[in-house]
């Protein structure tokens with residue numbers, strides 16, 4: 001069963017989402033060569049507290065931090081550490097908070113210093129694929145329409161979508177039904193209905209989409225070591241169309 005949120009619940013989720021977006025902007029602005037991912041996690045925890053929210057990720061399935069920091073070939077669920085960011089790295093920041101009992105979830109990928117032009121293109125394509133997916137997050141469309149929008153655009157740009165990880169419904173729980181694959185066919189899959197709230201999160205790679213789990217048991221990375229990017233928004237299906245709650 002996919003949970004349907006009331007208008008009041010969507011307003012609460014929008015408040016949480018706005019807080020999350022503000023925190024993300026502050027984190028993003030801090031990213032620079034020499035910084036450690038642990039320092040970003042510490043700042044994320046402080047900001048979450050300051051805004052009167054709670055971390056959705058810390059201790060979720062034993063995850064040890066508030067923020068996921070995935071560098072270069074790491075796709076998602078990177079654990080913050082004393083690793084220093086280097087000029088030319090790319091970093092996915094993925095953060096979830098709980099506000100008034102509801103979760104919101106968001107990710108951005110940022111260049112550290114100056115990146116290779118092809119990596120810059122990967123970031124732009126991944127971001128745009130999310131935008132295209134959001135445009136289809138409307139009552140009457142399907143989960144397959146969302147995946148199709150992402151996959152079609154990404155493959156047209158000669159990149160690949162990760163198939164073994166996906167987006168998800170979100171609400172009182174961080175991960176709710178349905179799964180939202182980053183590939184799919186038009187008109188296929190679950191029908192989108194008013195009041196559904198979805199965390200849509202394209203994960204895009206330059207090389208082969210095969211993934212493997214890293215040695216810490218949390219991080220997923222590309223099997224071939226190629227670079228990956230990731231963007232995510234929490235989006236509500238409303239009578240006025242898609243409403244991005246995390247901006």
Ligand code: MG
Nearest residue numbers: 105199201232
């Ligand atoms: Mg998510």
